[in-house]
Amino acid sequence: MLLTLEGLDGSGKTTAWEALREAYPEAVFTREPTGSWYGEAVSRSMRDDGADPLAELFLFTADHADHLSRVVRPALADGNLVVSDRYSDSRFAYQAAALAESYLAGGRDPLEYIREIHEAFSHPPDRTIYLDVDPEVAAERAGATNKFERVEYLSRVAENYERLIEAEPDRFVRVDATQPLPAVREAVIDHVEEFVAES
Numbered sequence: 001m002l003l004t005l006e007g008l009d010g011s012g013k014t015t016a017w018e019a020l021r022e023a024y025p026e027a028v029f030t031r032e033p034t035g036s037w038y039g040e041a042v043s044r045s046m047r048d049d050g051a052d053p054l055a056e057l058f059l060f061t062a063d064h065a066d067h068l069s070r071v072v073r074p075a076l077a078d079g080n081l082v083v084s085d086r087y088s089d090s091r092f093a094y095q096a097a098a099l100a101e102s103y104l105a106g107g108r109d110p111l112e113y114i115r116e117i118h119e120a121f122s123h124p125p126d127r128t129i130y131l132d133v134d135p136e137v138a139a140e141r142a143g144a145t146n147k148f149e150r151v152e153y154l155s156r157v158a159e160n161y162e163r164l165i166e167a168e169p170d171r172f173v174r175v176d177a178t179q180p181l182p183a184v185r186e187a188v189i190d191h192v193e194e195f196v197a198e199s
């Protein structure tokens with residue numbers, strides 16, 4: 001089973017991922033952007049305020065393709081539970097927000113365009129936990145360490161996540177990530193126990 005953790009910057013994904021790592025030591029824990037050279041290219045692009053948003057989309061997507069073939073598909077083929085801190089929904093939410101200000105021919109919807117690119121090769125998550133905080137909390141917790149961690153941009157990202165949740169309500173579960181950390185941790189672990197029991 002492929003389980004992904006999604007949410008705005010600072011929503012607590014990595015904290016939840018670490019709690020799950022303690023609870024499921026036998027599972028495979030991974031993340032996007034990855035630590036590969038593709039992931040390093042992504043980090044370089046994120047540090048560039050003038051990076052072309054379409055070029056940046058394809059850097060993130062290249063990192064995803066490598067992640068799939070090197071980590072995710074082999075781990076799933078071996079029957080593992082795979083837990084990824086960010087995955088394809090991050091592209092749908094973040095790069096669609098960046099492309100909205102940019103250019104796509106024929107008035108195409110950026111989010112749909114990015115989904116179509118992924119449909120051709122990706123492996124969709126089985127379940128996704130959405131750690132829900134508002135953009136103000138997210139920006140404050142994240143500390144504006146990269147160009148995405150600003151309230152105005154994160155508001156558009158949050159709207160895109162809402163579209164994704166609305167389109168696939170059975171895949172997503174929403175956790176109120178403004179709760180104190182122990183309550184968030186407990187909610188995440190309870191959901192994963194349910195997913196594992198159902199699978």
Ligand SMILES: Nc1ncnc2c1ncn2[C@@H]1O[C@H](COP(=O)(O)OP(=O)(O)OP(=O)(O)O)[C@@H](O)[C@H]1O
Nearest residue numbers: 009010011012013014015141142177179180181184
């Ligand atoms: N429920 C919570 N209440 C208060 N602070 C929290 C909570 N969850 C996480 N934090 C704090 O917010 C900060 C960001 O948490 P974390 O790194 O887990 O988020 P993230 O979603 O992985 O962020 P990013 O996407 O920026 O990597 C950390 O300082 C963490 O301790």
Ligand SMILES: Cc1cn([C@H]2C[C@H](O)[C@@H](COP(=O)(O)O)O2)c(=O)[nH]c1=O
Nearest residue numbers: 009032033060086087090091094095148
């Ligand atoms: C996978 C992915 C990530 N991002 C953005 C979201 C964050 O601002 C940074 C780094 O992620 P982290 O969890 O804070 O380490 O990258 C993105 O825009 N698109 C993506 O596909």
